[in-house]
Structure formats: C-alpha cells, structure tokens
Amino acid sequence: MKQNFLLFHTIVELSAIVIAFAVFIVTWNTRKIIDNNYLYFVGMAYVFIGTLDLLHTITYPGLNIIPGTIYYTNQFWIATRFLEALTFIMGFWFLKRKKVLNGDITILTYCLITILLTLSILYWKIFPVCYIAGTGQTAFKITAEYVVIAMLFLAGFLLYSSRNSFSPSVFRLLMLSVFFAILSEFCFTLYVSIFSLPTEIGHYAKLISFFLIYKANVETGFTKPTELIFKDLKDNEEKYRTLTENLPELIFRFDRSFRCLYANYALQQFLSMKQESYTGRKLSHLGLPASFEHLLIKMLITVKQTKLTQETNFDLNEGNYTNSFAIQVIPEYVLEDHKGTYLVICYDITDLRITERRLMELNNTKDKFFSIIAHDLRNPFTSLISFSELIYKNVNRLSPEKIENLAMRMNDSAKQAYILLENLLHWSKMQTGVLKPDLQELDVIELLKEIKHISSSTAIAKGIEIKLEELPAAKIIADKQMMSTILRNIIANAIKFSYANGSIVLKAAERQHEVLFSVMDSGVGIEKQNADLLFKTDSSFSTPGTQNEMGTGLGLRLCREFVEISGGSIWLESEPGLGTTIYFTIPAQDNAVQKDTVVK
Template identity: 25%
Template sequence: MAAAGTLEADRLSALQALNILDTPPEERFDRLTRIASAAFDVPIALVSLVDEERQWFKSCIGLTGSEDDRAVSFCSIAIESPQPLVIPDTHLDPRVAHMRVVTGPPYLRFYAGVPITTATGFRVGTVCIADTKPRQLGATEIALLRDIARIAEDELNHKDLSEALASWRESEQRFRAVFHEAAIGMTMVDESGRIVEANRAFAAMIEIPAGELRGVPVSAITHPADRGGDNVDKLFSGELDRYRREKRYVRPDGTWFWAALTASILRDRDGRPDVTIGMVEDISERKEVERLKDELVSVVGHELKTPLTSIRGSLGLLEAGVAGELSVEAADMVRIARENTERLTRLVEETLDLERLHAGRVELEVRSVTPVDLLAATAQVVQPVADAAGVALEWQAPGDLELFVDPDRIVQALVNLVGNAIKFSPPGASVRTMVKAHGANVLISVMDEGRGIPPEQLEAVFERFRQVDASDHREKGGTGLGLPISRAIIEQHAGRIWAESEPGAGATFRITLPLPQGKPPVAVYDRRAPRRAQLARAVRRLGRRVETFDDPEVLAEAEGFALVLVSGAGLDGVELDLPVVKVDAENLDASVAEALA
C-alpha cells in the first residue's frame, strides 16, 4: 500500500510539473477532440487529466463544465493500465454501472480511452470518446484513437515540432485508412459543396465508383425535394459545429435511398476550416418500417376501433338483460368478455393516441386557463376512483397564475398521474397535487404515499408498457401507456416531466410548464403538422404564446400577433400585415430565439 501511495504521489507531481491544469483552452488540443468526435461519430470527446480528486478537461466536446469528480471518472480507471480501456456497454460493466454519469445525465453507455503519458513515464490522463448508446470499436479504430492520444501526448510534453508534425502526418494517414475502410458511408466536402473524397461504403450506396465522385456537387446526387438543407456554409463560417439531417440520395439509375447524415468540420494544422466530414448511414429499412408501422396504426384505427366499440356495446346489453336473464355462469362470462373488450378498446385508443402525439399529428388547442381550473377538471374524473379505493385527494393551486395550454390534454396527463398515484396508494393514504410558480415555469407535483419506485426505474417508468413490478399488470390493471402519453403531452407543451422517489417512501411526479411572458402571441405557419408542432414547441420554450396555422387565407385574416414564423415555403404571394421570419429547421431553437429576441 505504501508503494502504491508513493507511485500516486509521484504521478501527481509529474502532472503538476506540466503546468497545464486550469489553463485556458488551446487550439492544438481542441483540434484533436474535433477530429475524434468526427472520426468516430460520437457526441463526446475529451482530452482529460486526472488530478488527486477530479478529472479536468483540457479540451471537451459534448459536456458542460470543465471538470468532474474523480469518483465518477472513467479516465481514472483508464490510467491504471497502459492499454486502451474500451467499455462497449456501461450497464454491463460493474466498475462503472453504478456511477451517476451512467444512471443520470449524460447517461453514458459507451466509453473508450487511451492513456497519455508524461516524458517521465507517468500516465496522467486520457484522450477518450463516449456515447449515450452502446458501441463496439474495431482494431483499426482503436489504433486511430491511440494515434490521436500520441499526438496529445506530444503536445502535452512539448516535443520537438518536427516530431509532432511527423506524428500528425502518420496519424492523418491512419485516419484516411480508417476513412476508406469504415463500414459506414463517409464523405469529405469542400466549401463549394463538392465532394473531395468518398469512401468505399458510400460509393457502394450511391452505386458510383469512389474515384468518379471526386468533384461532384453534393446537390447533384441529392433528391430534388431535399436540396438546400445541407449547412456546409454554416460549418465553414463557424455558425454550427455539426448538424444532422435525414435526406435522400439519388443513384444514376434514378432510384434513391434514405440516409441519416451527420456532418462536422475538420480543420487544418493552423485551425482553419479544411473540409466537412460526413457520416452517411442508410436508413431506408428504418423508413420502410416506419411506413409499415404508420399503415398498421391506420388499420388498427379504422378496422379495430369500430368493431370493438360495437362488441362492447352488445356485451353491455346482454349483461343488462336485453336478451333475457342469464345464468350465473353465463353472466360471469359476459362480464369478463365485456371487461376485456373495454381493456382492449382502451389499449387501441391509447396506442393510437401515443402514435399521433409522437408523429406530431395532434394539434394543441391552446387557450388561457388557470391551474385551479385544471385541478378541478382532474378532480371530477378521479374522485370516484379515489373514493372507491379509500384514498383522500388534496389539491392546492394559486388563483393568480395563468397558463396558455391545451386544457383537455393537460387534464389527460394529470388524470394519468393522479390515477396512478391512487392505484399504488394503500387505503387511508392521501394523494396531494400541488401547483406553484417556479421561476419562469409553473411546477405541478403529484405526491403519493405508496411503495415508491426503485432509483434505477425512475426513467424506465415512462417507457411503453413498462411496470415497476411484473405483477402490477395483473393486480393493478392499466395498459402501461399512461405515463408515456403524459410525457408526450407535456413535451409537446415544451414542458418536462420526471419522477422522484425512495423505495417505501412514496413517489412524486413533477411537471414544469413555461409561464407565458407578457408579450404578443406568435403565429406559426407550415402545411406539415409535425413541423408546426416542432416550431410551436420551440416558441413555447421561450415562454411565448403561440397559435399554429396551415391555411394562408386564415392566417391573412388573423390579428394580434407579433410576427409569423415559417420554416419553409408556402406564403409566397400572400399579403400579410405581419412580419414573416423564416427559421432554420436544422438549428430550430437558436433560430427561433434569434427571431423573437
């Protein structure tokens, strides 16, 4: 133990001797994290140094702040060995599965780090990458991460410039080798929008030899309906660090395929923008699955809902004795059939409801309402359920708050939350629902005195068909869709919903909704329902009232709005008395904030 303590003391002394801790950002390190983020298509890349009690980020992409506790540092584990540390799935690794960066934000699922060493041989930090989903790294990719770490090591130790340049060139050669051999499609595009280089995978997707793609404008192989959405100019100007979009690429024979494109900038050794690097993933199969799912939902809606309603009504009439008095056995069978039919009907209705919410096909009917009105409407629905369960309901809300929401949808979410609280409360317990102002938001809390929720399931309860306990489905009933629907409703209002609990001490579900600012409302126009919903959420997040339009003539007659926000064409030639501002759909929140500033 003493020898280990001495070694750690020497390591810390070597780290301090570098005189780099708590120094400002430097382009020579920032360049490496940008390359790592782009080369591996990960949201998080770090040059991290491990101090006595913390890990400090000399360069960081994807995380806020400049340091974190060493106790939650994967890099602290990585420096224990000279070999790379690769954790394909953090949930399966007992060394890190319990850490708060895994169980909470940023919910890390993948990590790969290579130690960086001082000239005296002490491992003082890492170059590492991380993601919020599990991943695997091949031998070639690990070799590339090693090369980036060696460059960081050279910079850290201030080696001779010629050696650093030689290392850079070698690393660049390795990067290009990885580029060409990667299984995912990759492109390099210059400032004019022409392809500089494309790898074999992309060439196979587009069915054009890689050599023939050099110099070809990206627009020439993009579906006409999707042209103009690539933000190459904004990457080169520095307005964006990266962007992601879904688009269609067109092959020489006229066929096309859907792809998810993630693009970011690569800079030269002097920090100047060099080329954009794009990661292209063929998502045609996923798009087809989505289309089939939408068709299935449509079939369910039209082919099942109506006959189920008819069956439920017929069974209800039989149970009421319309066809004559039934025997005890027959009455029980009819009752069971009716209850199961009602449950199946609820499942169909809630599944359709959730799909419409996620697809953005539900238009909010927003109007002014007070929290008192919302709680009163909720109480009318849940009070009979509470009385039957022997649970007391308590309501508390200020009378001077005003919300601009769709009251029917918010009441639907509250009914789900309060109904769940009643379901999991013992007889004689209380369920309290409280509303109060909370900064620029209103905070709604639903608190019960039930058994609580285990910490690892606080987020999982919002997944479809998820129950805290497998027996709950049989004992408590329900479809398992109430909480997912509630989350979708709250998020459509630009709010947030989450759970807090300690096992055995009850559970609290909290909702925040933005309070409206005292400014004129904003009009949003788009013929596409999903895009209207996205624009409206972005406006509500800023506390502004909003109304959506899909008809130019109706919009032309509207009054009292500050301006109109649009994300596409459709208002050309329409005379409006309002200023019209076109927002950038790829950078929606920032563009809307700028328009409303």
C-alpha cells in the first residue's frame, strides 16, 4: 500500500512540477510581448514553486534520497504553498503598475528566497517541524495551512476585483485554479497519516489546480494568443474599431483584387444595403454611384502601380447624391508575404464646398460692386469735369445765360451721381442679404420719363437724342432701384455704341400678365457669337464704344440678374452695322397681384 501510494505521489508531484516549469518556459519566451504583469509575474515565479515542489517530492518518506528523522517533505510543502499563495497576491500589485515588470530582478529575488528556504529546512534546520511520526501534524502545520487558505481566499477576491484585466476564459481558469488550491490545502489540514485518504484527495486537487494554471498560462498562450498575450492589443483594436464605426467619413479596406475587406457604418447610411453585405464584395458590386465607383477604381489602380498615396477632391452629382468628397487611397503593405491592402478614406466636404462657393459668390459680388461703381459713376463725373472745365476756361467769354445752363447741367450730373451712388449702396446691401427687394407699384410712363431725364446729360454730350414711343398706361410691381439700374445700364450701353447725333428709342408694350420694355439704338451692332457672352456671369466680354469709351462688361450681366430676380427675362436682337435692341419683361400689376394672392 505504501509503495503504491509512493508511486502515486511521485507521479502527481512530477506532473505538477513539469507544468510549473512549462509555465515558466512559455512566460520567459514571451516576456518581450506579454502585456499582463500578473501573468508575467506568476509565470516567472512558477519555476521556483516547481523547484520547491521537487524538493518536497524527493524528500518524501520511502524514497530515501535525503536521509533524516524529520519529515522534510511537510516542511517543503508548507514553504511552497506559502510562496505560491504570496505570489498570487503580489501579482495584483504588479498588475496595477503601468511599467513593464523587470524579469531579471524577479528571478534573482525568487532565487534568493528559494535558497534561503532550502537552507532553513535542510542545513540550518530552523524551519518549524510540521509532522511527527505517531502523532501527526503539528499545530504549526495546521495553522499554516489555514493561513495559506486565507491568503488564497484573498487572492481569489483580488482576482475577481481585477477580472476586467483578463479575458473571460483566462479569468475562469485562474479562479478555478485558486479554488482547487484552497480545496487541496483544506484536505491537508485533516489527515493524520501522510498515506491517508485526505492526502490523496489533496494531491488530486493540487494536480487539478496546476493543470488549470497550465490551461491559463500555457495552452491558452499558444492556442488563443489574442486572449492572453495580446489582450490589451485586442482591447485597443476594439476601441479603434468603435471609433472608426462612429466616424462620419466613409472608410473602406480593399485587397489587391479590390475586394472589400471592411466598410464602416457610414457606408450603410450612404447606400441602401446593410453593412454586413459589403464584406467580400468587389468594389464594382458595392452599389456605389457609377462616377464615384470609376474614380475609386482608377485611384486604386494608380496606387497599386505606384505604391504611393493618392488624393483628390470629387463632386458627386448623380441621381439623389449631391456630395463633395476629399478622397485618400493609402497603400498598406505586409512585408512577410509581399501582399498589400488599400485603405480608402472619403471625407465629406459638402458643407465646406458650399461655404467655398458662397465665399466665391461674395467675392465676385464684391468685385462686381466695385466695377459697377466705376461703370455707373464714370459718366456723371465725366460730365461734371467737362462742364466745369468749359466754364473755367471760358468764364470771361460765356454769357450769364450760358453759364447758368452749364451750371444747371452740372447740378443734374451731380444729382445723377448721388442717385447712382445711393442705388449702388442699396444694391450692395441686397447682395449681402441685408436689404431685400422693396416691391412697389410703378407707373411705366413715369419710370421711363425719369430714366430719360437721368440719362439725357450723357446722351447730349455725345449728341444723341433719347425718344419715348408707344408708352402704355400700365403699371408693374418691382423694386424701383432695380428698375432704375436696369434701364440706366441698358441706355448707357446704347449710348456707348451709338454714333454721334444718333438716337435711342425707349418703348413699352403690354403683353399677357407682363410689360415688355425695349431699348433700341442705331449703333454698331454686335456679332451673334459675342451677343451670347453679354449676359453670362462667368464672362467679362467688353469692347470699346464708338468714341473709345471703356466699360467693365458687367452692366448687362447686372441687368440680367435684376430682371430675373424681378420675375422676368432679358434678351437682345442685333445686326452688325444696323444697331441693337435689348428687350426685357417685368410682371404687370395684375399678374403680380394674382401671384401674391396664390402665395397667401
């Protein structure tokens, strides 16, 4: 019976020792990449726990390897269990430290402790006696077992408190290992003989405890490395994946065949399919808008050939999509197998593009405003300079009546300049949204007479007569400043391209729900291809007048803008050498009232 138990004990202990050494070997070889200080510390300590267990095994009664009258095996058992329980507890102190554990210092410390414990038992013989033949366990031995049990309970509590630092499977294995270690210690508080049943059960529990340590530290480290060695890395990956999923940008990853390996949640909002269906599909099968898809394929091919990051901005106007993207295609190469993936990030810059376009419009408005100032104020100031110079040079030769007439013309030009300046300031406010069109009822005859009076001083200086013909007793609903600017610019354009001593005819005619205005001159006319450029916003076409008068090319474009805002349309008819007629329509009073009623 003793021989059978001795064999059983030796096999169990040697199995536990092999496991302890295996735990140390794996820990030592993965020390540069292991990121859990608890597992690192416990794994390093297990070689010394195994060493003390080996001394416990070879001093067992019956082997006669180390002769003596004292039961060394019980002393080594208590020393080993104290060291093991203390290791479990100390490991949590290192777990909370962010600094990587120093393995060399740990080994030297445990080596010193192991040597001191061995000397205290075998050489100095100062370690308390734990078993007496014929009597059984000493009080120290039983008390020590309960102290070890209490320490293991503390280790279990600390393990539960730090469970978030371990993967669920490793946490369960470690907790079960502590439980069976406690069971083993409790069994060793009950036996009377070292060959008794509680001793046998205690060894079984110890073997299971070591096997669970093996599962947690060795097998898991090989078969499930992401749950043990790279747990923090996995946690970080989950954090970054969550961050990527919540980003508003479209993010893809493609393989070398342009097959989708990953697409974030933003794509599900952009397209109609669910996110799971994107993985494994080729780019051409993702359902992206055709122009968007072709651009991505072109960029991916370029990146694949050049191995350089490609960037571009793209305006998507297709179907229901009106987006602008800043697109990056980034090559990701794996050196080991020379295979690569491609990361595609599409930043939605729609709001930025809208803001850019708005800023461009505001900038163009500013440029237009200053050009209009130069365009519209040149004529009255030219008259002021001409008349004042005429008086200055001929003051002694001019009659009082002539001086009075010239002064009156100068006053008219000054008033015209003031009115023009006031109109331009109102227009600038309207362009910036500060001033809205002030719709009011305007009499067509009064409006044209007033415009004729304003424009006459410039026309007379060139010997041109402005005539009013076929004026209906009609009324329109429009902004007076706008109408004044429209007619003033068209008449100024007609004067510019009319020959001296010519004439300009202003007409108006009632049509269905609108009034048709026309300004006809007998000037140089314009070619058809150039006529198409006069009203285009993105064109600055302008030619000198019959007396080399210079313009900005913006007058008629401003007219088109104001006419369209007023709800009408503008066009011209011209033949080179035969003159030009410009037409525009403005809603009549009855039509404007009807529209206003419908809106209400």
